[in-house]
Amino acid sequence: MTTNLVLLAVLMGAVTYPSRALPLLAPGIERLPRWALDYLQLVGPAVLAALAAVSVMVVTTEDQPAFHVGVEWLAVLASIALMWWRHNLFYGLAAAVLLVAVARYLGWA
Amino acid sequence: MTPPVARPTQTVTVSRRQLWQESAGIAVSAVGFGFVYGLAARGAGFSLIEAMAMSLIVFAGAAEFAAVGYVVAGLAWPGVIVLTALLNARHLLYSAALAPWLKDRPVAERAAMAHVLTDEAFALSIAHFRRIGRPDRRGYWIAAIAATFIPWNLATLAGVTLGGQIADPSRLGLDVVFPAAMAGLCVGLITGRREVVAAAVGATVAVLVSLAVGTGVGIVAGGVIGPLAGMLVPRGAAHEEAPIGTGASAEHYSMPAVPHTAFEQADRADGPRTGDRPGPDEPMGPAS
Numbered sequence: 001m002t003t004n005l006v007l008l009a010v011l012m013g014a015v016t017y018p019s020r021a022l023p024l025l026a027p028g029i030e031r032l033p034r035w036a037l038d039y040l041q042l043v044g045p046a047v048l049a050a051l052a053a054v055s056v057m058v059v060t061t062e063d064q065p066a067f068h069v070g071v072e073w074l075a076v077l078a079s080i081a082l083m084w085w086r087h088n089l090f091y092g093l094a095a096a097v098l099l100v101a102v103a104r105y106l107g108w109a
Numbered sequence: 110m111t112p113p114v115a116r117p118t119q120t121v122t123v124s125r126r127q128l129w130q131e132s133a134g135i136a137v138s139a140v141g142f143g144f145v146y147g148l149a150a151r152g153a154g155f156s157l158i159e160a161m162a163m164s165l166i167v168f169a170g171a172a173e174f175a176a177v178g179y180v181v182a183g184l185a186w187p188g189v190i191v192l193t194a195l196l197n198a199r200h201l202l203y204s205a206a207l208a209p210w211l212k213d214r215p216v217a218e219r220a221a222m223a224h225v226l227t228d229e230a231f232a233l234s235i236a237h238f239r240r241i242g243r244p245d246r247r248g249y250w251i252a253a254i255a256a257t258f259i260p261w262n263l264a265t266l267a268g269v270t271l272g273g274q275i276a277d278p279s280r281l282g283l284d285v286v287f288p289a290a291m292a293g294l295c296v297g298l299i300t301g302r303r304e305v306v307a308a309a310v311g312a313t314v315a316v317l318v319s320l321a322v323g324t325g326v327g328i329v330a331g332g333v334i335g336p337l338a339g340m341l342v343p344r345g346a347a348h349e350e351a352p353i354g355t356g357a358s359a360e361h362y363s364m365p366a367v368p369h370t371a372f373e374q375a376d377r378a379d380g381p382r383t384g385d386r387p388g389p390d391e392p393m394g395p396a397s
Contacts, residue, residue, distance in 0.1 A: 005159035008186055012176065013166035015194035021223035023205035025216060032201075038303070039336050043195040044171065045304040046311030046335025048295035050328050051178040053312035055288035058319045058327070065320050072285050079289035083296040090141055096289035100282035 071109035117242030132256035139260040147268015184325035203231035210244040225253035303339040311335025
């Protein structure tokens with residue numbers, strides 16, 4: 001069983017903990033400039049969207065990235081739509097998985 | 110704008126009962142979401158120890174999910190660490206909002222409380238504090254440990270373990286769980302037009318740069334440039350619904366499909382307001 005990523009987890013925890021702890025332990029330290037707060041608020045949507053898009057639109061074969069079009073796009077769009085409509089991630093995930101499983105079973109993907 | 114004044118509306122016993130009910134809903138959500146994270150981590154080649162280390166040490170759902178993607182994309186560790194720090198920086202404001210309530214607790218206890226501070230713990234506990242008009246350390250631990258930490262970690266364990274029993278996850282469509290979860294979580298973070306622009310530009314830049322250079326660089330580029338594009342949207346046109354650090358933002362940043370009662374109470378506990386929420390740098394604490 002590999003443990004290489006345990007160190008990565010420790011480092012990720014090390015950069016996460018100050019955000020959680022500094023204001024509790026040293027009140028007032030969190031007063032960042034407004035532009036920094038605005039930027040930080042937008043990081044989440046940008047990073048998650050980037051990850052989702054790259055996951056379904058880019059495939060790497062023999063170290064060469066290539067644009068990919070497939071049923072996975074529809075699955076992600078279904079997840080987005082259901083999340084927007086029902087505010088429920090599980091409905092979205094279930095629909096995405098079902099869509100891809102059926103498409104592959106039928107040989108469409 | 111003056112900080113909100115906390116007026117007790119419930120006894121501790123009644124409020125704790127409500128806290129337990131809300132925590133049960135959060136726990137169910139954490140179990141489902143943690144299980145999916147476990148499956149995704151397993152699919153990305155994480156061992157049980159590695160996946161559990163993420164959940165125990167980092168303990169931040171979106172960042173853990175994102176880490177799965179970073180590793181799959183071959184992103185170098187410094188990039189993973191920088192993006193994690195940026196993604197989790199919102200906790201700074203939750204911590205600031207809780208600080209006035211918890212300032213009398215011993216430093217060691219506050220340090221421990223910080224490790225388990227999540228969107229859900231913030232929303233549940235601050236709503237509880239406001240209902241009773243004072244801090245309640247047991248209430249905080251219920252929100253942070255019983256509602257999220259334990260269910261999340263047990264579910265991660267189950268996801269990784271049971272995921273290993275599935276011979277061909279892609280045949281069942283499980284390989285799409287990760288991008289679908291990322292996209293769904295992204296929608297959950299959108300509280301105005303700036304986020305929409307940041308997400309759209311982030312995705313576009315990430316794909317283009319990935320095709321030109323590689324996926325590791327592409328994800329970082331999207332994550333860094335997307336927010337800059339979002340900031341170009343004038344504040345007046347942003348239609349921001351939930352400034353970060355407020356109860357409303359906790360709702361948006363939380364695991365989706367959780368009861369909204371706690372979040373709504375966190376925002377309205379001070380009685381009707383005419384649209385003025387506390388700003389990001391105004392702690393939502395008790396009257397001093």
